[in-house]
Amino acid sequence: MSNIIINAQSLKKTYKTGMVEVNALNGVDFQVRQKEFTAVAGPSGSGKTTLLNLISGLDTPTSGTVQLNQKEISSMSGAELGDFRRDHIGFIFQSYNLIPVLTVTENIEYIMLLQGIKKNERHRRVKKILSEVGLEGTGNRKPIELSGGQQQRVAIARAIVSRPNIILADEPTANLDSKTGRELLQIMQTLNQKLGITFVFSTHDHMIMSHARRLVWIHDGQIEKDEVREQPCQGG
Numbered sequence: 001m002s003n004i005i006i007n008a009q010s011l012k013k014t015y016k017t018g019m020v021e022v023n024a025l026n027g028v029d030f031q032v033r034q035k036e037f038t039a040v041a042g043p044s045g046s047g048k049t050t051l052l053n054l055i056s057g058l059d060t061p062t063s064g065t066v067q068l069n070q071k072e073i074s075s076m077s078g079a080e081l082g083d084f085r086r087d088h089i090g091f092i093f094q095s096y097n098l099i100p101v102l103t104v105t106e107n108i109e110y111i112m113l114l115q116g117i118k119k120n121e122r123h124r125r126v127k128k129i130l131s132e133v134g135l136e137g138t139g140n141r142k143p144i145e146l147s148g149g150q151q152q153r154v155a156i157a158r159a160i161v162s163r164p165n166i167i168l169a170d171e172p173t174a175n176l177d178s179k180t181g182r183e184l185l186q187i188m189q190t191l192n193q194k195l196g197i198t199f200v201f202s203t204h205d206h207m208i209m210s211h212a213r214r215l216v217w218i219h220d221g222q223i224e225k226d227e228v229r230e231q232p233c234q235g236g
């Protein structure tokens with residue numbers, strides 16, 4: 001179907017460490033439609049990060065296929081995949097991964113620089129995005145001068161400023177208290193609804209799970225449950 005933006009088929013991933021093999025994913029079929037807001041949940045070690053890494057092309061499956069925007073990523077060259085990720089996918093990590101020596105503005109500008117976007121346009125977008133994530137006036141600060149929740153907002157701003165159609169977030173609220181986590185979730189939901197960005201994020205957090213329209217539950221490297229709720233809880 002044409003509105004499927006992520007299509008993973010029969011994904012398997014085996015990690016080998018010396019003589020030990022770990023089957024992190026055991027044959028996962030996973031499709032995501034445009035504009036979906038999907039939480040991937042499951043116990044520690046169930047395979048959530050592995051799944052996100054494979055569907056973003058950050059890692060390669062032992063077997064199985066991944067299509068992004070109807071294009072098989074294993075058929076892309078390294079450079080092509082790099083360009084595709086830069087232009088279509090935004091990443092948010094639990095540890096924020098901001099560049100400490102850069103200011104908030106410079107962190108957010110970085111991918112736009114790589115995309116060759118002109119300075120005026122970069123600054124226009126940074127200003128707009130900072131207000132969208134509630135961080136007006138912080139552009140000249142360094143990440144260390146911000147709270148964890150503010151740093152994660154910068155990470156969200158950085159992920160969306162290059163206008164990707166997919167955001168992948170690996171436990172984005174794991175290091176935040178529940179109030180801050182809830183605020184962040186609201187920002188993600190607003191961006192999902194307002195800009196139509198597709199979100200896929202992993203979480204352990206039951207509050208976050210309860211707000212996702214779609215909840216995919218992974219256990220021992222397999223999808224155990226895949227539910228779409230008509231009326232998930234609203235943010236707040």
Ligand SMILES: Nc1ncnc2c1ncn2[C@@H]1O[C@H](COP(=O)(O)OP(=O)(O)OP(=O)(O)O)[C@@H](O)[C@H]1O
Pocket residue numbers: 015016017022023024042043044045046047048049050051
């Ligand atoms: N690079 C690696 N080398 C070896 N084993 C790995 C590697 N990455 C993950 N694993 C193993 O694969 C399994 C799935 O790990 P994964 O990180 O995907 O789980 P997760 O659900 O994201 O866990 P958590 O919630 O704790 O982050 C685990 O048993 C883990 O120990």
